[in-house]
Amino acid sequence: MTEARTETTPQDWWRTSIIEMQPGMIRYRGYPIEDLIGRVGFVDMIYLMTRGELPSRPAARLLEAALVSAVDHGPQAPSIAVARMAITCGIGINNAMASAINTLGDVHGGAGEQCVELYQAISGRLAESERGAEAIKQAAADEIDALKAKGIRHVPGFGHRFHPLDPRAPRLLELVDDCARAGAVGGLFAAIARAVEDVLAERRGGRRVPMNIDGATAVIFAELGFPPPLCRGLFVLSRSVGVLAHAWEESQSDYRNKGPIPRQTIWTYDGPAARPVPEPDGSPE
Amino acid sequence: MTEARTETTPQDWWRTSIIEMQPGMIRYRGYPIEDLIGRVGFVDMIYLMTRGELPSRPAARLLEAALVSAVDHGPQAPSIAVARMAITCGIGINNAMASAINTLGDVHGGAGEQCVELYQAISGRLAESERGAEAIKQAAADEIDALKAKGIRHVPGFGHRFHPLDPRAPRLLELVDDCARAGAVGGLFAAIARAVEDVLAERRGGRRVPMNIDGATAVIFAELGFPPPLCRGLFVLSRSVGVLAHAWEESQSDYRNKGPIPRQTIWTYDGPAARPVPEPDGSPE
Amino acid sequence: MTEARTETTPQDWWRTSIIEMQPGMIRYRGYPIEDLIGRVGFVDMIYLMTRGELPSRPAARLLEAALVSAVDHGPQAPSIAVARMAITCGIGINNAMASAINTLGDVHGGAGEQCVELYQAISGRLAESERGAEAIKQAAADEIDALKAKGIRHVPGFGHRFHPLDPRAPRLLELVDDCARAGAVGGLFAAIARAVEDVLAERRGGRRVPMNIDGATAVIFAELGFPPPLCRGLFVLSRSVGVLAHAWEESQSDYRNKGPIPRQTIWTYDGPAARPVPEPDGSPE
């Protein structure tokens, strides 16, 4: 065994800077819980727990808008459908929520995270001194080229398979603009996101590929300085609300073991036709 | 096949009253999403999605306090430990959150739900006309007797294995009292909870078994009219914040496949001593 | 803090009689792993790990048949549908499997477990000396009455919403009968299961409610002495095979975020019609 037997204790193994506890005492990031309750909002707590400090009020407002915007996208979304099916199977509501949240992977829940990475990559191409519209657009174009060179066809955060114009995106951007005008956030990432939209439109001969919910919440997350993987976590917190609502609604129905389609609808089978099992000492040997 | 082949369509199979959607249009409970964003808070959305209507401001404040209070109870809580271990195993942050939330079952996440049921059962014993302190205390005593008769030793929501006095409970009750004085909630469930505390103390010769976080949040949930199973869902939403924060913190460490105790600490084995595998045609037949 | 601070060490906290390990050494239930590999089958290992000893060969054969029989019930089963949807969301195949397995709750995965409990309860009504056909039938009738008195309408393990006759059940019973004739199992639980079928038919005026897969595998599990909750675990092991096969097949498709119904099929909405969000200082206060 090559591993050095260092004197790690179980206490150190579970080291954290988030919560301190003694009998009768709970502190989050140094703040006694009884002083937080009734004084700070739930969104403030989300920020405090994940970032280490309480947010400014404008920051909390922006984060709140992002969290409000993504709670649900209907039973066609796998996360919602899974929640509804799972709750009819005789498991707890937390288990149904877990099965659903578990589906929020790179494809279903990762676009916001990937889009923050994109915005940060574009931002990283800009010198501090060059943040004019032209420089931003050039950086966006370069980064989109870089994505394509890596074989990524679809720019995360832009375009939508269902909504020609995602009604959530312009409203979220409007709130970011308000904050930027008030000096509460820098506004660079809003400019970057719009530059991406422009570049995409130019490359499609003027046909716009508008920002979607992920592109817009990514602007907020990036303006607030969230690291990309945390952004997926924020989306999970938001979508969990819809997951809970749908699981609850379905639990009020009479369905048991609810499948994806009505029971009288049989799926299509396209495998081998009926055949006998080979003799054990015959061909399958 | 005895089942009648009714004409259920896939559309009806996925019927919901939560969300309406068309290309370019998203409405929750009738409200256009773009009108909700920036206008209502995240806690309002939680209420709207699960209850069907927006909450009054005092109701939202109380719900917010309950959600703030339960976000985290440290790495000794299985939910938090699981989140931290899971994230070191090479899965997405949503997957780590799912594994953790999945543990919030009857024992780890169900006390609030069970306590709301207890309060409602006590309330159900009261006639509309008899809601004085004595009647409430009698109903509480009767219900506790009924629990015992069913073999339930531990009254959910009271006492704590770690905190002699749970610092979250008095603060939450204080907020409920404020709301009750302002007429925003009835206050009956706060009275019921305190009556339970009194009855338990009397039965233990004066030694108090104080209300814990679950007993206190259950007062809020019951005052706001949440059905019990939804209360576990609310706890999941709250605890998800701590789960995310800890998963994120742990992901910043260098651990891979983090187990529960340091690697040099071997567990205790108390099974059979070393033995040979029996011959296949010998004893195990 | 009332808890006695006993000297539990982390080693003792993780005490087990299943596995012993030292650097370079792994033993399951006392058997060195290198002596098990190639000598015992996978089904033997399932038995050894859960029961503590290797099975006899007939026991392994019966367990094997039960495990073979329940691997899949098509995409109409929530477990299978969830696996297929989840894998299109950009998560690992283990995550898709977990979301699916998580749905195998009391309703979807619990009938076998509940049926073993039923058989054991009927067996518990029999004196050692009275195990003739009439005594068994009487005990079955009494237990079915007891179920009804508890409000349980549906006898677990009998009848099927889809199959008029479940093709798996008679074949499994045939294997149990073979083993019973050879003296390898007692055969009592096969007799009990058939008595349940007879009682149910008599109560429905001769219309049979035939044993289903859960009723038949429960005979095997009961004959082999598995405790009921382990039986759900065995079903999970079996169904995991179908879950994996379907997740894998779906992963070869081009779908991303596959929902339950084709994209052009919108669900039915039956909630409130479109309405404006109330003013923040207006009615929702």
Place this chain on the structure above:
Amino acid sequence: MTEARTETTPQDWWRTSIIEMQPGMIRYRGYPIEDLIGRVGFVDMIYLMTRGELPSRPAARLLEAALVSAVDHGPQAPSIAVARMAITCGIGINNAMASAINTLGDVHGGAGEQCVELYQAISGRLAESERGAEAIKQAAADEIDALKAKGIRHVPGFGHRFHPLDPRAPRLLELVDDCARAGAVGGLFAAIARAVEDVLAERRGGRRVPMNIDGATAVIFAELGFPPPLCRGLFVLSRSVGVLAHAWEESQSDYRNKGPIPRQTIWTYDGPAARPVPEPDGSPE
């Protein structure tokens, strides 16, 4: 909405070649279930369901050995610890298994899959005509160089943080060699795996980095032609057995909400010292 409204029906949406079902009829890959039960083994079914055909007997034996070898690695493994903690939280045994299986990600469950990819990449460097020892070793060296160039420090399937020599690996390789000598498998991947071991030893000045369980099962999976992502699925099937055994054992204990370390062991906190919550209109704005 740019998507063409093709006439996909719900039936086609759930197309599969794995299972065909009608009332009273179940066929897997064309074989009637009642003909499979009692005729083929559980491992045969795993192969049939995932590959489409029944395996030869030697193939089934090798797969069986791989499945036997990975069932458990003790409570220090996150998967096992999570199963044990989760079952004490008041959830079903399937839920505890799901939480555990969910942790078998790229780091905890992915090494076998990654190692199959490695072996296939080495194989892909070989011309059909050049499969001598020297050519294989050169291809292995080239591929290891390629891994390093991509920044992958650790070669998957080789070396172990706990076992100086993994007792499972040589036994598994012995079985592969037996099969290769009998002509039942090609043996190329066994040769490749040994070449990787040799190259690694040479690069470490003779110090061997022996094949571990993942490296050895990957040989079997590669010899049998399993695509890499399926290999993680096979590991999940195997480890699920240990997960079930440990969940069951723990469920027989008295623990409730079992955390990672004994209750009297408090974790280390290294965050901010106690501090007051700022005034709402003060600094946090």
